[in-house]
Amino acid sequence: MVKAEVITIGDEILFGQITDTNTQWISTELTNIGIRTIRKSSVGDDEQAILEILAEAESRADVILITGGLGPTKDDITKKTLCTYFDTELSINEEALAFITAFFEKRGRPMTELNRLQAAVPNNCTYIANRWGTAPGMWFERNGKVFISMPGVPFEMKNLMTHTLLPKLQAFFETPIIYHKMLRTIGIGESFLAERIADWEDNLPSHIKLAYLPNFGQVRLRLTATGTDLEQLKKETQAEVEKVLPLIDVNVFGYDNDEIETVVGRILKERGQTLSTAESCTGGYASHLITKVPGSSAYFVGGVISYSNEVKIAELGVKPSTLAEFGAVSEQTVVEMAEGVRQRLNTTYGIAASGIAGPDGGTDEKPVGTIWIASAGPNGTVTQKLQLGKFREQNIQYTGVYLLNLLRKQLLGL
Incomplete structure (x- = not known):
């Protein structure tokens, strides 16, 4: 098994100012060509820290992929640090210089000395042309191991890997299929x-x-x-x-990549059926999941966020007596919510949720995390009681997923 380590460089990653999405994408693509990522690391713009993580990575991985720190400003030190690590110097690569010059000429922009220095790469690397930006790609080989330095900009990195580096890695290593x-x-x-x-x-x-x-x-x-x-x-x-x-x-x-909202939507669309939602404690989260799916307008009509009892009564037809006797968080209320939204929006199915998302508002009888969900359709209404935890956001997310699954089970007669 060929082992890989991915290193992201940049203070902005450690400060939390940007989210590192590169490593996930890189690991997925490496897996697809039979290379297994064994570690991911992030390090700031500090020469000693970069040198240390490179040495550690070389000791345990066959291929080390580095992103970031290749910009033209003084805080971008990756190229200079790689020169130190591989005991070499920077020099202008004529192929890179020609490309960068054409890059700026095409855009009608002047090329500064800092831009020109983007064409400088370590003498003992193989220059990898970046057709989507000015930061170069660099390939090093030592003792049968490969080091690859790439831009941190996701668009540039992904294109560089897809069109050049992944095929080059496949040719270099004899990898199994995963x-x-x-x-x-x-x-x-x-x-x-x-x-x-x-x-x-x-x-x-x-x-x-x-x-x-x-x-x-x-x-x-x-x-x-x-x-x-x-x-x-x-x-x-x-x-x-x-x-x-x-x-x-x-x-x-x-x-594989199926999501519950995608699966439910596919069933509804194939059958030519429609859906509406009545949400209290989830505040529209279930509707958000449904409408994330492209083409959901073919089956999703709309919904009511009935956070207050007044809206439950006025917009969904929940009986005041039901609320008075059983409360907003009850099987009886959620049934009337689901049936009410189905009737009022004239859809095949109506789903509803009402509960205590937390972190407060619970009682001994109905503690935080007590949630009722319902799905109403042509063949009746099914319900489920959830007893979740004390964390509001998690309770909302769990409820949205379970609500769609309740609908799925009703659709399939499970």
Whole structure:
């Protein structure tokens, strides 16, 4: 297995002024060509710190990818530090200079001395042309290991890797094929899931590994197969999927990049059915999930954020007597909310949520995290009581996901 380490350089990353999205993308692309990322590190614009992390990375990885610190200003010190690390000097690369000169001429802008110095690269590197900016790409080789320095700007880095560096890495290393297959489950905790599929997991072939990736009421089961024949890996992985499905089919809502809102939307669109929402404690979060999906206007009509009892009564037709007897956080109220929005917006299905998101407002009878959800459709209304935690934002996110799953189960008759 070829091992990689990714290093991001820049004080702005450590200060939290920008979000590092580069390492996730790089790791995904490396995996696709059979290179496994074993560590990711971020370091500031400090020469000694960069030298130390380079030495550490060289001791444990076969390929070291570096992003950032290649700008024309004094705080960008990556090129000079690489010269120190590889015991060399900077000099103007004529190919780089010609490209940068043309870059500015094409845009009708003057080229300053700082811009000209962008064409300077360490003498012992291979210059990698950057067609999307002025910061150069650089490739070093030492003792069978590869160091690659790239711009930190995501657009430039991604194009440089896609069109030049990934093919070059594939040619340099003899890498295995790594194939991932993801099962998307919902409504079952990680530990319960692990117990249910323990025997299946224990009998997986040695070249197929399983990982559990939990997130807000969902657990992704990632199967990773390693070998030399992609089609064979796909067949073997699919065979394992078919073995485990009977154990967890009610909890599997999709595969790979499927999201619960995408799956629900796909079903509604295929059937020509429509949806509306009535939300109290979630404040429109479920509607946000639904409308994140491109083309959701084909099935989503609209919703009502009925945060107050007055809006529940006036806009959704919830009976004052229901609220007085059972309260806003009750099965009875959420049923009337779902049926009310379905009727008033004239949709096939109406879904609703009402609860105590927290961190306060709970009682002994209804503690924080008590939430009722409902889905109303042509064949009746189904409900579910959630007993979540004390953290408001998490409760809202969990509720939105569980609400869509309740609808999914109703749509499929589960």
